[in-house]
Amino acid sequence: MSGFQDVRDVMDISGPMENIPRPPPAKKQKTVEKRPDGITRELFALLGENPPPVAIVENKFKEKPKWMGKANPWVWTPFKNPARSDDLTLYHWERKTESTEDSVYAFSKFNVSIDVPIPSEDEYAALRSDDWTREETDYLLSICRDFDLRWSVIWDRYDYPGKTRKLEDLKARYYNVCRSLMEQRTPVAQMTPEELVAYNLTNFEKEREGTRRAMAEKQFNKTEEQIREEEMLLTELKRIVGNQEKMFEERKDIFQRLNYPQSSGSIQQYQGSQGIAHLRDMLLANNDKNKKRKSIALGPSTGVETAQATPTSAVSTDRGNAPAKQERQEKSEQKRQVRKLTKEEELQYGVSQHEKLASGVKLRSTMNNSTIKGATQTKIMGALTQLGIPPKLTMCTVKTMAKMLQLESQVAVLLDTRKAIDKLEQEAKVLRAQLGLKEKEGA
Template identity: 30%
Template structure:
């Protein structure tokens, strides 16, 4: 039978057990960090040990500490009676005040009792300045007493106004009488202050009775409207707004048209805006309206737009030649001459049947100006620029101006073509002179032309240029010497 082990002996004597050599020491379990407050378990498992850096941001906010407003103890209040210095009847009331407040102090709300200035007059002043045939002195005194009693609240004054034996008075009558008396007193009494204060007080007592009566009648008419009248008024208001918008749009379009006609938007440096002419748009509009009415009345048709004939008319250049006059009466011709109307004959189609493809829509005459060739466009623009003429846009593209611009473009094109031909001929003459100069240099190098020099005719001067022409005789003699 085996004896007791060391572990049994230690347990009998209550000794601490120590691991023996045969019993290895178990590794200590790692301490697990505690999840900080204010963070969810899933988030903490994701971020791991980096949680302390986010604790300050994710921690629950704490409530602010309540401020200490008191001295630490309770405030004692007392029920105390007081007297308002703004009252003249000596009435005493009571209220709660803090203990320790002096009882003989001034009531703090008495300063807000601001009274309006009251005016009084004497018998002499009434006789000189305030006499009115519709008001007696007794009734005026009664009115001033009520106004002073009810602190100028005229709605209350008009409700309490009952002068015995007097005519019925409206609130406007009472206000007009009271303010007129106050103005006369301020104006006629000697004023100790400055004039600015006096004028300000006079303006505060101004009252227009007729305007006030009209205002109240207008309000009564508004309140007494029916639903049909309200709907009609709203429709009229909407129509008025629409007309105002159309007027603004027409005015804008008219100004743009005038700026285009006057050449303000052309970009030319010599054209300046004239606001007086632009502001005279209504006159221009009335003139154009009158002209339109006269045209419709007399039955005169608008001038036809020139169209080119043939299917290929869109690619052809429209000629700006003088229009073919139509057969018309002398009266119509005089009307056209007076209003600068030019009528052109619509060219007939060469084909027997007219098709939609042969039709050409309305276009501007300035859009059909002949464009120069792309090779000469830069040179033509340079020539026109030296003359100070802009070929890109006409300020006033009328028929005469388009014809003049077309003639100018044709003249500039002819000038550029002539310049090219002249440069070409000059280059050929220069090359010929160089070749002749090289041939004469070779003949002198051989030394065979010492006795018999070449006969050279004198150059003829044509257009400022000198040309050297070698005679055929000298050429033949030089060839004979070379062959010998």
């Protein structure tokens, strides 16, 4: 490629630019990539500037470890266990070190013993018990120390002459001794937090522990059928508890609906078919009036609808005469098809017939249809209480109320019979007394 000076020579252009020395051309810096291991130099040169598409990894064996020094020898070394009290000397292989003779047996730190308190003569004065002697208490503390408070082993190995103790008795006596000794040696107000925690742990409830062990034994001795039945009952209890809140809300809603305000007026005029028809006409008239008021409130754009609604209401009110009422009653009676239900269907659907119903809504549990009043009613309630029957039934259905009335009448008959029997027995006693007096006078 020709440069700028060559172009000037061809065009025969000379000027002051000739004396200016040209800068040397910049050298291209070649980036030398490191040749990866496992590939030859000729093959890497053929790749050029493009990197290899696949990483080349050469499988090599693990390098041989470099030992820094010589291996330490093992020696047959004697040792003594500080946890033993017989000063027995044993041997084992141990790596040779400079301080082999002064080393302590490493596994002696695992010999952890339970600190079982030993009461003195003065301290035992506060531990006296009619059921426990000093010798038996010392025997219990020694066996607790030997078996590290493993209560199952202690109860199994407990063999004091003339005594048979339960596991709860052994625990109660041991913790009572520990608690009393801690109170005597350090008052509760002066205990450190660690000592106070240990003091609270010695509070043992004997009755609760006995109940717990009895329940655990019953649970262990249950059969598979009992376990399945218990699981079924627990599932049912969980379902009942889950639906309890919903049931309470529904019951609260029902009671709110039943507690309606009592009306002060009379509904005598609305009884019967004619009264109901008159009430319906009044409701229709009020409905038409409400529509008229709404149309007036909407504005002038709905004036056509208002004009059309006015004559309609007028016509409906004009038609409220006797012949029109009779026609509507006949049509409603034709449309209504009455079908008599059998006794089985009445029981199935809960249908009951009454001669006369009182106005308003009442709970059946508050209605007392019993004809027995006065003192006899009080005696009947006392007899039902003895039988475990509440004065107000939980499920006041028609059947249960009828059975309740029948039971009250039968109890009343029994009370009257008992009263008559008592009267006759009293008269018989009087007659026997009179006969006895006559026999004495005759003699």
